Amino acid sequence: MVNALEGPLVRLGEVELIGRVPSKLRAEIHGLARSEDVVVRVNWSGDPEVAAWGVSLGTSQELGLSAEGWLEQKGTMTTSALLVGPELAHDPYATPPVMHWRDVRERARNLGAWPVVPGHERPLWEWVPLERVGPLRFGMSPSEVSAALDGETPAGRIGHFPHWWSGKAGQWYLSEDRFEKAGVSAHYWTHPNGVPRLGAVTSCGRTGPQVAHAGIPLVGVSPPALDAAIIQHIEDHDLGLRFCPNAAAVWDGLQLVLQTARAGDAAVSEPTFCAEEWEI
Template sequence: MWSIVDDAERALWRFAPYEAVGPLRFGMSIGEVATAMDAEGFVSSFSYMDRPHGALAQDAGFHYKDAPLYMGEEAVTAYCRKSGALAAVAIDALRGPQVSLDGLRLIGRKPSELSEQLHEYADDRGMVDTVSPVNGDPRSEELGLLIRAQRAGDILLTRAFFVADFQDWAYTVHDCVPVHEWEIR
């Protein structure tokens, strides 16, 4: 089922590059992440990644407590380092919270529109590294952000991957994305 949560029904979160995504602050322990998400109305399932990626060894998926069974898929995925510290967050295009960067909505958008607006955002601030590689997914090393397209039936919507400081274990934001994330289409 390709049910998409209406923007009016999504939690509203703010993204502070390399600091936080909504109530999730990079560096929090997995227990602190679970507590913060519970306060936001989400329940979780913890697991160790079948395929650890770089410094990432554990993930936790969260869905809304009152989501119908058919919509119980993850709305938010938190990725933690081997140390247990939160290092990355992915927000689902169909059912995740709406996350904004200085008023620019990042989730559940038409990829082409958001890509253009993200490039304008970067240009207005003198950022030089916002790129769209061959696959067309815009990313910014300066923001610690990668925007991906996620399928919802016959349409594509934006899914965001946010990362903490990664310079001790990866070269680019793209390198931080675990295999599991690339498998979500």
């Protein structure tokens, strides 16, 4: 895998693969494929994949350095590439060497489009830090979460076996439910009584409900603009500041994680709201 931000530049013919605008690279890949009469398909992330070349493209959010020299988010995506030999090229992400590194079987498959719901069409949810997000209260069971979302059935579930490496699978533990209609993911920890309990909620950056704090919309907005608004509010009110691993700025003590979702060539904010006991 050639990293989008730190990997070497890689060229396929006259086409540069790394650190590119995704839509521009997609057009160039299709053009080169036509000239060489090879098939381009869409991989699990919605990006081009060409078995004849052993190339499967991907993206990462672009980061950069501020004028002061610290790491900061950009509002754009940039390309990476998985390069494999002929024995893996027929379906790279379904082969054991790649699955052990990145297992995408339980992830939602993207068909190559990233539509974003306009802000005025999103429901507005209230966030009470450390207690609840909209109708979802931390500590709920999966059945209670589904009931609070008007009975919606999860479109996808992710879980794990705690001791898979020992060869003894044991009990399967639910860790995440994805609700497509509501536009949220529910994250669980396993309570001592064995029932999963809600520990965090993610509002999907492209389709999820809007959630605001201190009058600042947190969902589906440009990451640099959101960083600027949060930092300004923190400075104006002399509050604590914390940075997420992806360099996003958040209020200290609120158990908030600000990640991003892809929206074509752009990135939009995707927050996760956590219970007090949830490790972030």
